[in-house]
Amino acid sequence: MNDxxxxxxxxxxxxxSGITKTYGNGPxxxxxxxxxxxxxxxxxxxxxxxxxxxxxxxxxxxxxxxDTPTSGEYVFDGVHVEHLSRDQxxxxxxxxLGFVFQGFNLLARTTAQENVELPLLYRGENxxxxxxxxxxxxxxxxxxxxxxxxxxELSGGQxxxxxxxxxxxxxxxxxxxDEPTGNLDSKRGHEIMELLVSMNRDHGITILMVTHEHDxxxxxxxxxxxxxxxxxxxxxxxxxP
Amino acid sequence: xxxxxxxxxALREIRRNLMRSFLTVLGIVIGVAAVVTMVTLGNxxxxxxxxxxxxxxxxxLMLRPGQRMGPGSSSGAPNFKAEDAEAIKTQVxxxxxxxxxxxxxxxxxxxxxxxxxxxxxxxxxxxxxGNWTLEDGRYFSATEERAGKAVCVIGATVRKExxxxxxxxxxxxxxxxxxxxxIGVLAAKGQSAMGRDQDDTxxxxxxxxxRRLTGKQDVTTILISMQDGASTEQVTNQLTVLMRExxxxxxxxxxxxxxxxxxxxxxxxxxxxxxxxxxxxxxxxVSLLVGGIGIMNIMLVSVTxxxxxxxxxxxxxxxxxxxxxxxxxxxxxxSAFGGLVGLLLAAIACYGLASMxxxxxxxxxxxxxxxxxxxxxxxxxxxxxxxxxxxQLDPIEALRHE
Ligand SMILES: Nc1ncnc2c1ncn2[C@@H]1O[C@H](COP(=O)(O)OP(=O)(O)OP(=O)(O)O)[C@@H](O)[C@H]1O
Ligand SMILES: [Mg+2]
Numbered sequence: 138m139n140d141x142x143x144x145x146x147x148x149x150x151x152x153x154s155g156i157t158k159t160y161g162n163g164p165x166x167x168x169x170x171x172x173x174x175x176x177x178x179x180x181x182x183x184x185x186x187x188x189x190x191x192x193x194x195x196x197x198x199x200x201x202x203x204d205t206p207t208s209g210e211y212v213f214d215g216v217h218v219e220h221l222s223r224d225q226x227x228x229x230x231x232x233x234l235g236f237v238f239q240g241f242n243l244l245a246r247t248t249a250q251e252n253v254e255l256p257l258l259y260r261g262e263n264x265x266x267x268x269x270x271x272x273x274x275x276x277x278x279x280x281x282x283x284x285x286x287x288x289x290e291l292s293g294g295q296x297x298x299x300x301x302x303x304x305x306x307x308x309x310x311x312x313x314x315d316e317p318t319g320n321l322d323s324k325r326g327h328e329i330m331e332l333l334v335s336m337n338r339d340h341g342i343t344i345l346m347v348t349h350e351h352d353x354x355x356x357x358x359x360x361x362x363x364x365x366x367x368x369x370x371x372x373x374x375x376x377x378p
Numbered sequence: 379x380x381x382x383x384x385x386x387x388a389l390r391e392i393r394r395n396l397m398r399s400f401l402t403v404l405g406i407v408i409g410v411a412a413v414v415t416m417v418t419l420g421n422x423x424x425x426x427x428x429x430x431x432x433x434x435x436x437x438x439l440m441l442r443p444g445q446r447m448g449p450g451s452s453s454g455a456p457n458f459k460a461e462d463a464e465a466i467k468t469q470v471x472x473x474x475x476x477x478x479x480x481x482x483x484x485x486x487x488x489x490x491x492x493x494x495x496x497x498x499x500x501x502x503x504x505x506x507x508g509n510w511t512l513e514d515g516r517y518f519s520a521t522e523e524r525a526g527k528a529v530c531v532i533g534a535t536v537r538k539e540x541x542x543x544x545x546x547x548x549x550x551x552x553x554x555x556x557x558x559x560x561i562g563v564l565a566a567k568g569q570s571a572m573g574r575d576q577d578d579t580x581x582x583x584x585x586x587x588x589r590r591l592t593g594k595q596d597v598t599t600i601l602i603s604m605q606d607g608a609s610t611e612q613v614t615n616q617l618t619v620l621m622r623e624x625x626x627x628x629x630x631x632x633x634x635x636x637x638x639x640x641x642x643x644x645x646x647x648x649x650x651x652x653x654x655x656x657x658x659x660x661x662x663x664v665s666l667l668v669g670g671i672g673i674m675n676i677m678l679v680s681v682t683x684x685x686x687x688x689x690x691x692x693x694x695x696x697x698x699x700x701x702x703x704x705x706x707x708x709x710x711x712x713s714a715f716g717g718l719v720g721l722l723l724a725a726i727a728c729y730g731l732a733s734m735x736x737x738x739x740x741x742x743x744x745x746x747x748x749x750x751x752x753x754x755x756x757x758x759x760x761x762x763x764x765x766x767x768x769x770q771l772d773p774i775e776a777l778r779h780e
Binding site: 232 | 383686687689691692698700774777
C-alpha cells in the first residue's frame with residue numbers, strides 16, 4: 138500500500154505528497170513534518186498513531202485545511218488545496234470536511250442544538266432545515282434529549298458527541314478526528330468509536346483519526362505510524378476487535 | 379450568507395453574553411448622556427443670560443458710590459442725595475430716565491402671612507429704566523412721590539406669597555410699624571443674570587422709604603437709562619464731570635463713585651457661563667472617553683474567548699468576511715443601542731434639570747449627533763478591530779489562542 142500515492146487510482150480522495158511543515162524560522166525553526174506521502178481512498182477508516190510530537194496533529198490540521206503546509210502538494214478530490222485562497226479553503230471545510238478536536242471546541246454558553254446547527258447556518262440553510270437536520274444529527278449521536286443543554290451542562294463524552302454531530306451534520310466526505318477519545322474514559326471512548334464505525338459503515342464517510350491507544354486504533358481498517366515527522370509504516374488492520 | 383443570518387448570529391451572541399453586552403452599553407450610555415446633558419444645560423444657561431441682557435433694556439447705567447464692584451459702598455465714600463439725580467436729569471443730555479434708589483430688606487406682613495423681601499424706594503423712572511411693565515393697577519404719581527405717600531407697587535413673587543388669587547390692588551400691607559396701600563402689581567420678569575428673583579420686590583416712592591425705613595436722606599444707587607442711539611462714552615464722561623464737581627473732588631483725587639454699564643456686566647457674565655459650559659463639556663467629554671476605555675477593556679478581556687470563538691467558526695467553514703460582518707453587526711447594534719439610550723437619558727435629565735434650574739431646554743441636534751457618533755465609533759472600533767485581527771489568523775492559530 139505504501140506506493141499508492143505514486144499510482145493514480147480513480148477513487149483516491151486525499152493525496153499528500155512531500156508535505157513539510159516548519160514552525161518558526163532561523164535557528165529556532167523546527168520541522169514538524171519532513172515529507173509526508175499519504176493517499177486515502179474514499180470510504181477508508183484510517184487511524185494515525187505515533188509518539189508525542191511526531192507531527193500527527195500538524196498533519197491532521199493540514200488535512201483539515203485549518204493550517205497550511207510549508208511545502209508539498211495536497212490534492213483533495215482532484216483539487217490542489219495549496220493553490221486555493223483562504224475563502225476557498227473555508228468553503229472546502231464547509232462543504233466537504235468535518236473536524237473533531239481533542240478539546241471539543243464547542244461554543245461556550247451555547248446549546249448543543251445551536252452548536253450543531255452552526256455549520257448549516259453558514260451553508261445558508263433555513264431555520265426549518267437547520268432544526269430538522271440538526272436534530273437528526275443529534276439523534277444519530279444519541280443526544281436528542283440534550284438538545285437544549287449548554288456545553289457546561291454536558292459530560293465530556295456528551296460534549297464530544299455534540300462535536301461529532303457538528304462535524305457530520307453537513308454530511309461531509311471526510312471526517313477528521315484528532316484524539317476524539319483522548320479526554321474520555323475507556324467506556325465512553327468505545328461508545329464514540331462505535332459511533333464513528335457506524336458513520337463510516339452506514340454513511341460511507343471517510344474517516345481519519347489520531348489516537349494513542351491501540352484498542353481505539355483497532356477499530357480502523359488501516360493504521361499509519363508517524364515517527365519524527367515522517368511516516369514509519371502504514372498497515373492494513375485486521376478489523377474491529 | 380445573508381444579512382439576516384448575520385444579524386441573527388450577532389443578536390444571539392449579544393444575548394449569550396449579556397453581562398459583557400450590558401457593560402459595553404453602559405459605558406456608552408453614561409458617556410453620551412453626560413456629554414449631551416452638560417452641553418445642553420450649558421447652552422440653556424447661556425441662552426437665559428442673553429435673554430436677560432435684552433430684558434435689562436438697552437443702555438442702562440448704574441451710578442454707585444465708591445470705586446469697588448459689588449454690593450454696598452466701600453471705603454466710606456459718601457452716598458448720593460435725591461438732588462444728585464435731579465442734577466443729572468437736568469444737566470446730562472440724551473437720557474430717558476433717572477431713578478435714584480435706596481433698598482432695604484424687611485419683613486412684609488399681610489394678615490397672618492409674612493414675607494421677607496427687598497423694599498426699594500425710587501421714583502416712577504425706576505420702572506422705565508428697569509423695563510418693568512404693570513400687570514395690574516398703576517405706578518405712583520408725582521404727587522405721591524413728592525408727598526412721600528405710603529403706597530407701593532409689588533412684584534409677582536410678593537403677590538404670590540402674600541395674597542390669595544384676588545387682586546391685591548387697594549389692599550394694605552404692613553412693613554414694620556407703618557401700613558402701605560398696594561396700588562400696582564408688576565408683571566413677572568424671572569431671575570436676574572445673577573440668579574436673584576427680580577420679582578421678589580416691593581417698590582415705594584423714594585421719600586417714603588427714606589422717611590419710614592432708612593431714616594436718612596441717602597440714595598445708594600442711581601439708575602440712568604439712556605435714549606436709544608446715545609453714546610455710552612459721552613454720557614459717562616458728562617456724568618463723571620458732573621459728579622466730580624458735585625462731590626467737590628480736586629484734580630488729583632480719584633473718583634469716589636463708579637459708573638457701570640449693566641449690559642457690560644451681563645456680557646461678562648455670559649462669557650463666564652460660556653467658559654463654564656466649555657469646561658463642563660470637557661469634563662463630560664472625558665467621561666465619554668472613560669466610557670470608551672471601559673468598552674475597550676471589556677472587549678480586550680473577552681478577546682481570548684472571542685478569538686477561540688472565531689477559530690471555531692472559521693474551522694467549521696465560516697469565511698473571514700462572514701465572521702467580520704457578524705462582529706461588526708454586534709458592535710454596531712450594541713453601540714447604537716447604547717447611544718440611543720444615552721440620548722434618551724440625556725433628554726430626560728435635561729428636561730428635569732432645566733425646569734429645576736429654570737433654564738430653557740435647548741435641544742441641540744449637533745451635540746446629540748456628535749456624542750452618538752463618537753460613542754458608536756468607539757464601540758465599533760473596539761468591537762471590530764480585535765475581531766479582525768483574529769479573523770485573519772489561520773483557524774488553528776485562533777483555536778490555539780491562550
Ligand atoms: N504552533 C507551533 N509552534 C511551534 N512548534 C509547534 C507548534 N505546533 C506544534 N509544534 C511542534 O511540532 C511538533 C509536532 O507537533 P504535533 O502537535 O503535530 O505533535 P503530535 O504528534 O500531535 O503530538 P501529541 O501526540 O502530543 O499530540 C512538536 O514538537 C511540537 O512542539
Ligand atoms: Mg496531537
